[in-house]
Amino acid sequence: MNKKVIHKSGKCIYCGNEKRFSREHYLPECLGKFKGFETLDDRICKECNGHCGRQLEDQFCRAGDIGFLRYGLGIEGKKGSEKVNPFERGSSGSSPLKMKGKPSEQDGEIQLQLVKGSRDGRRVGVDYISQVILHTESGEIHHVLLTKMTEAEELRAKIEELNIGKLKQVNLITPEADRERAEKITAIFPELAEAKWENLPMSGETFTRTEFEVTDKYFRAIAKIGFHYVLKHFPHFRGDEEMFAGIRNFIFNGGPIQDYVTWSNKQIIEQIKNGYCPTTFGHVILARANEHLVWCRLQFFLGPDTVPLVFKVVIAQNKPTLLYDITSGHHFSYYEEVKDGFRGIMDTLNWIHKAPTN
Ligand SMILES: [Zn+2]
Numbered sequence: 001m002n003k004k005v006i007h008k009s010g011k012c013i014y015c016g017n018e019k020r021f022s023r024e025h026y027l028p029e030c031l032g033k034f035k036g037f038e039t040l041d042d043r044i045c046k047e048c049n050g051h052c053g054r055q056l057e058d059q060f061c062r063a064g065d066i067g068f069l070r071y072g073l074g075i076e077g078k079k080g081s082e083k084v085n086p087f088e089r090g091s092s093g094s095s096p097l098k099m100k101g102k103p104s105e106q107d108g109e110i111q112l113q114l115v116k117g118s119r120d121g122r123r124v125g126v127d128y129i130s131q132v133i134l135h136t137e138s139g140e141i142h143h144v145l146l147t148k149m150t151e152a153e154e155l156r157a158k159i160e161e162l163n164i165g166k167l168k169q170v171n172l173i174t175p176e177a178d179r180e181r182a183e184k185i186t187a188i189f190p191e192l193a194e195a196k197w198e199n200l201p202m203s204g205e206t207f208t209r210t211e212f213e214v215t216d217k218y219f220r221a222i223a224k225i226g227f228h229y230v231l232k233h234f235p236h237f238r239g240d241e242e243m244f245a246g247i248r249n250f251i252f253n254g255g256p257i258q259d260y261v262t263w264s265n266k267q268i269i270e271q272i273k274n275g276y277c278p279t280t281f282g283h284v285i286l287a288r289a290n291e292h293l294v295w296c297r298l299q300f301f302l303g304p305d306t307v308p309l310v311f312k313v314v315i316a317q318n319k320p321t322l323l324y325d326i327t328s329g330h331h332f333s334y335y336e337e338v339k340d341g342f343r344g345i346m347d348t349l350n351w352i353h354k355a356p357t358n
Contacts, residue, residue: 012045013231013239014052014252019045024053026228027332028221030061030070030077031283031300032343034332040232043239052224052251055092060221062086063094064214065308069301072124073281074117075334075343087113087129088147093215101126101208103201110173111143112208126208128175128200130182132189134159135169146174150181152188173200216254219261224251226296226313230287233328243294243316263309268297268329269349277304282333286349290325293317 009020023039044052060066061077067086086097099112111129118125130146132155144158170189174182186192227247231239239248250260267273268284281303287296294316301308329349335342 056221062091
């Protein structure tokens with residue numbers, strides 16, 4: 001079926017040029033398609049959308065807590081575009097997610113990874129990640145991941161790069177499915193071939209913690225979501241007004257994060273404070289504009305036993321000359337599985353009368 005799409009033209013709020021607008025997914029497509037969601041179609045040109053959207057969103061979706069939960073829940077964006085394992089590869093300048101746990105006493109903490117889409121209610125599947133554990137004579141322990149390596153030479157180069165002292169012992173950890181590849185790479189340690197395999201526990205429960213680091217792109221992506229949400233839901237604003245010059249520049253070029261994006265445990269939804277938790281995962285966005293401030297609060301992947309930080313984006317301040325007080329809130333909740341092509345549904349937030357006032 002052919003669908004005719006009419007593109008509107010006009011002045012882009014970022015570059016100011018008269019151009020054909022592109023469809024901006026203010027809630028990134030990588031979070032899935034929500035029934036009832038509409039793109040922002042008449043403010044941003046294709047080039048600026050590419051620059052301030054996809055570049056920032058790549059990191060937002062694959063690194064940090066968002067990348068972690070998205071992967072664990074198996075949320076995918078456009079069909080078939082998801083090949084990246086965030087435990088193996090960083091994104092746009094961020095490092096890969098590092099999940100650590102202690103399934104056996106002998107090796108201390110080892111690196112683990114989530115099994116994609118394995119979240120089942122309160123439990124989530126975890127697997128080993130192929131790695132060597134190097135014990136030096138001076139008692140240091142180094143972990144080297146074998147992900148992405150294909151040759152023994154790559155491992156040798158990596159160890160040289162680490163510049164560690166004489167090795168006392170080397171342990172190899174690998175899931176059975178990856179064993180052949182891992183043994184080929186670790187052929188530089190002949191003693192490993194002689195060593196005996198021990199089976200690490202394949203079931204049971206373990207405490208894990210995950211480390212991640214993100215760059216300013218992550219926060220600029222959040223600022224972009226907040227700003228474009230406001231433009232979509234408050235038709236009073238066009239986005240090119242002078243009072244938005246700061247947020248536009250932060251999104252487009254970067255700048256001091258704390259001037260625009262802060263985070264806290266101050267909940268958007270009153271019920272969360274009282275111990276209530278939604279039964280499905282979802283995102284909450286709430287925006288408000290009054291005579292003092294235009295702001296947006298965002299919480300991603302609020303769900304069963306999961307109460308993430310709340311981000312606050314200051315979109316305009318210093319008394320923007322407004323005569324009104326307006327609020328808009330939405331909840332994007334995931335279905336158990338894809339339904340009619342949608343991953344979830346967008347609803348208006350019904351709790352906005354209890355929204356925080358600043
Ligand atoms: Zn533009």
